[in-house]
Amino acid sequence: MKRIITLTVNNRPGVLNRITNLFSKRNYNIESITVGHTEIEGVSRITCAVNVENDSIIEQITKQLNKQIDVLKVTDISEQAMVARELALIKVLSTPNTRSEINAIIEPFRASIVDIGKDSLVIQITGESDKIEAFIELIKPYGIKELARTGTTAFPRGTQRTKDSTRNISIV
Amino acid sequence: MLQETAFTDMKAESKQQLSGSELLLQALEREQVEVIFGYPGGAVLPIYDKIYDSKILHVLPRHEQGGIHAAEGYARITGKPGVVIVTSGPGATNIVTGLTDAMIDSLPLVVFTGQVATGVIGTDAFQEADILGITTPITKYNYQVRNIEEIPYIVKEAFYIASSGRPGPVLIDIPKDIATGLAEMPEDKEIELPGYQPTTKPNYLQIRKLTEAVSRAKKPVILAGAGILHADAAEELKVYAEQQRIPVVHTLLGLGGFPAEHKLFLGMGGMHGCYTANMALYETDLLINIGARFDDRLTGNLAHFAPYATVAHIDIDPAEIGKNVPTEIPVVADAKEALKQLIAQEGKPPAHEEWLQTLESWQQEYPYVYEKNNSQLKPQKVMEMLYEKTNGNAIVVTDVGQHQMWAAQYYKFSKANRWVTSGGLGTMGFGLPASIGASLADKNACVLAVLGDGGFQMSTQELAVIREFNLPIKIVILNNGSLGMVRQWQELFYEERYSHSKNPVQPSFVKLAEAYDIKGYVIQTEEEAEAVLSEVLNNREPVLLDFRIDPGENVYPMIAPGKGLNEMVGVKL
Ligand SMILES: Cc1ncc(C[n+]2csc(CCOP(=O)(O)OP(=O)(O)O)c2C)c(N)n1
Ligand SMILES: [Mg+2]
Numbered sequence: 001m002k003r004i005i006t007l008t009v010n011n012r013p014g015v016l017n018r019i020t021n022l023f024s025k026r027n028y029n030i031e032s033i034t035v036g037h038t039e040i041e042g043v044s045r046i047t048c049a050v051n052v053e054n055d056s057i058i059e060q061i062t063k064q065l066n067k068q069i070d071v072l073k074v075t076d077i078s079e080q081a082m083v084a085r086e087l088a089l090i091k092v093l094s095t096p097n098t099r100s101e102i103n104a105i106i107e108p109f110r111a112s113i114v115d116i117g118k119d120s121l122v123i124q125i126t127g128e129s130d131k132i133e134a135f136i137e138l139i140k141p142y143g144i145k146e147l148a149r150t151g152t153t154a155f156p157r158g159t160q161r162t163k164d165s166t167r168n169i170s171i172v
Numbered sequence: 173m174l175q176e177t178a179f180t181d182m183k184a185e186s187k188q189q190l191s192g193s194e195l196l197l198q199a200l201e202r203e204q205v206e207v208i209f210g211y212p213g214g215a216v217l218p219i220y221d222k223i224y225d226s227k228i229l230h231v232l233p234r235h236e237q238g239g240i241h242a243a244e245g246y247a248r249i250t251g252k253p254g255v256v257i258v259t260s261g262p263g264a265t266n267i268v269t270g271l272t273d274a275m276i277d278s279l280p281l282v283v284f285t286g287q288v289a290t291g292v293i294g295t296d297a298f299q300e301a302d303i304l305g306i307t308t309p310i311t312k313y314n315y316q317v318r319n320i321e322e323i324p325y326i327v328k329e330a331f332y333i334a335s336s337g338r339p340g341p342v343l344i345d346i347p348k349d350i351a352t353g354l355a356e357m358p359e360d361k362e363i364e365l366p367g368y369q370p371t372t373k374p375n376y377l378q379i380r381k382l383t384e385a386v387s388r389a390k391k392p393v394i395l396a397g398a399g400i401l402h403a404d405a406a407e408e409l410k411v412y413a414e415q416q417r418i419p420v421v422h423t424l425l426g427l428g429g430f431p432a433e434h435k436l437f438l439g440m441g442g443m444h445g446c447y448t449a450n451m452a453l454y455e456t457d458l459l460i461n462i463g464a465r466f467d468d469r470l471t472g473n474l475a476h477f478a479p480y481a482t483v484a485h486i487d488i489d490p491a492e493i494g495k496n497v498p499t500e501i502p503v504v505a506d507a508k509e510a511l512k513q514l515i516a517q518e519g520k521p522p523a524h525e526e527w528l529q530t531l532e533s534w535q536q537e538y539p540y541v542y543e544k545n546n547s548q549l550k551p552q553k554v555m556e557m558l559y560e561k562t563n564g565n566a567i568v569v570t571d572v573g574q575h576q577m578w579a580a581q582y583y584k585f586s587k588a589n590r591w592v593t594s595g596g597l598g599t600m601g602f603g604l605p606a607s608i609g610a611s612l613a614d615k616n617a618c619v620l621a622v623l624g625d626g627g628f629q630m631s632t633q634e635l636a637v638i639r640e641f642n643l644p645i646k647i648v649i650l651n652n653g654s655l656g657m658v659r660q661w662q663e664l665f666y667e668e669r670y671s672h673s674k675n676p677v678q679p680s681f682v683k684l685a686e687a688y689d690i691k692g693y694v695i696q697t698e699e700e701a702e703a704v705l706s707e708v709l710n711n712r713e714p715v716l717l718d719f720r721i722d723p724g725e726n727v728y729p730m731i732a733p734g735k736g737l738n739e740m741v742g743v744k745l
Binding site for chain 1: 304305308309312313314316318333365366367368489490491494495498
């Protein structure tokens with residue numbers, strides 16, 4: 001199952017190395033990892049998407065991460081209502097004939113064309129990973145020349161639903 | 173008046189400039205470092221120039237790996253961080269094994285490595301190695317100093333991190349220009365580590381839960397690991413075990429945390445542990461793990477480990493709880509704090525008379541045994557003699573192999589911190605240098621360095637240090653002319669195909685000792701052992717004893733790999 005863990009860490013040299021090292025040392029499968037500054041100077045946020053077989057592994061991962069001296073906070077937000085976003089850039093083959101078809105796919109996904117070349121165009125799309133995957137599937141038949149994904153970055157929503165209500169799923 | 177003001181102003185302006193190396197040595201003095209194990213080289217020459225004038229004792233091992241193992245021995249005995257200084261590149265890579273060993277056995281170390289000057293880092297400069305990258309997974313924390321003024325704070329923080337929480341090695345990489353550059357002594361700064369706040373006080377509800385579980389238990393047992401020693405909790409363990417009359421099993425690394433001759437002591441558990449200890453871990457209905465990490469050499473096949481037990485686990489490291497064994501009562505705490513609170517509960521002791529009787533009958537029925545044989549010197553006999561002749565008061569340091577297990581089985585530790593062995597990593601070459609650190613940590617103690625003929629040859633060069641400092645180390649080589657533990661596995665699991673485990677050519681260990689001006693003896697019989705031990709254990713001279721033991725002797729009991737605690741072999745003759 002897929003889990004999303006967010007960490008806040010001291011922005012010190014070697015921190016990212018320590019975190020990624022820990023994943024390989026403990027034989028955990030990491031799907032994506034994103035890093036960036038936060039609103040606090042000297043503190044960065046890391047978002048890891050991991051695939052685990054069971055809950056005890058995720059518990060171990062969280063504990064091992066927590067143990068790191070430069071890790072300030074670790075949260076497994078998978079069970080919470082959250083905003084999770086990823087950005088993908090997709091260079092897809094296009095001819096004048098297919099361009100309008102592609103446009104028709106792009107629109108409902110609220111993706112945008114950010115570059116147009118002679119025989120290709122570059123699409124930018126943001127959203128939850130599922131949405132991006134669905135989009136990629138639809139665009140594949142036109143011929144994907146290049147694909148770059150940032151991996152998920154996420155945090156919990158400001159208001160959390162109570163436990164028994166359904167998980168908030170956003171379409172945007 | 174005017175004049176005086178002018179004078180003070182001037183003084184304030186010309187605050188003394190100190191070099192990075194001077195700041196470093198002053199910081200070490202502030203940490204009350206007694207001994208540095210170090211080896212010089214290009215990148216640390218500026219530091220060595222200051223060591224030349226320092227009051228701190230400096231010990232030059234003859235190989236950096238020896239230096240770091242010595243620091244581990246020192247740390248194990250004193251509980252204080254062992255300090256190591258090595259040069260960049262090869263000096264730094266030579267301590268990688270020691271760092272890994274200290275990491276897995278939770279020993280506090282503060283290790284300084286030289287580094288090429290900041291301007292050339294990343295250019296593959298002479299003797300450059302990415303030691304931060306190399307050591308990230310094998311240190312509790314590591315630093316590279318970027319600003320000279322940071323040195324005092326980093327050193328202070330490193331000592332704190334190394335010795336607090338679950339102890340471990342911390343490395344500080346110092347580029348050469350940082351060691352030579354000048355800066356003013358910065359103001360002292362309080363340690364501020366928001367991401368590192370070890371929980372030392374136990375959760376009260378869990379303590380209650382554990383107390384109640386003990387009252388209800390029919391077959392309780394305590395598994396005490398080295399966490400007892402790191403937390404200085406041997407006394408509390410004894411008081412608690414006696415208050416509740418709970419029998420105690422030790423891990424290999426925990427030995428000495430509970431007195432071996434105590435009525436409630438069951439012995440060591442694990443692959444070569446004794447029958448009663450392992451069967452207690454198998455049969456128990458309440459397993460209280462205090463400061464052990466359920467290592468596979470202790471648990472055997474997890475499917476057969478404590479199958480009937482409610483498991484409680486007290487550990488300073490929350491990540492250890494539930495890692496290998498599902499745990500119903502987790503207690504994140506320092507062992508001493510947790511035991512104090514458990515004692516204060518004064519819970520109703522369990523009604524477990526029957527269990528205590530069963531355990532006692534097992535102890536009668538299944539003690540450690542070996543074949544008594546007059547034609548061959550038995551290693552177990554040697555260990556028994558050493559125990560008797562030192563009245564159990566020696567510090568025992570071992571290398572890794574069969575001899576290590578015989579030492580653990582037959583030397584009975586009545587006090588904490590008298591036992592130094594490489595457990596988690598099982599590092600051959602550890603014993604001799606670790607005995608040097610142990611001896612420097614307790615200068616009055618008789619130190620027995622129990623080694624195999626194989627492992628001794630991995631750090632023979634450190635004999636020079638023993639001679640130089642005239643350390644009262646009795647080197648006991650249990651010489652079976654083979655890599656005995658490997659040979660035993662090949663005998664048992666590889667159809668006696670002894671691939672590269674027998675050493676057909678051995679040097680004369682006695683002559684080797686003599687080359688270092690250390691007296692040596694070859695001992696082939698019990699009578700010779702009797703005579704020589706009576707002589708050499710009564711003086712403070714270093715000595716090497718080459719015991720020619722039965723080369724076919726195996727370590728028993730044994731839990732074969734993949735087997736459970738209840739499947740020991742070699743329990744009886
Ligand atoms: C550095 C290292 N290399 C290899 C091993 C594997 N190993 C474990 S015990 C052993 C044999 C040790 O032989 P010796 O020192 O003579 O001790 P004995 O078992 O004979 O008592 C070996 C090779 C190890 N533990 N450490
Ligand atoms: Mg041997």
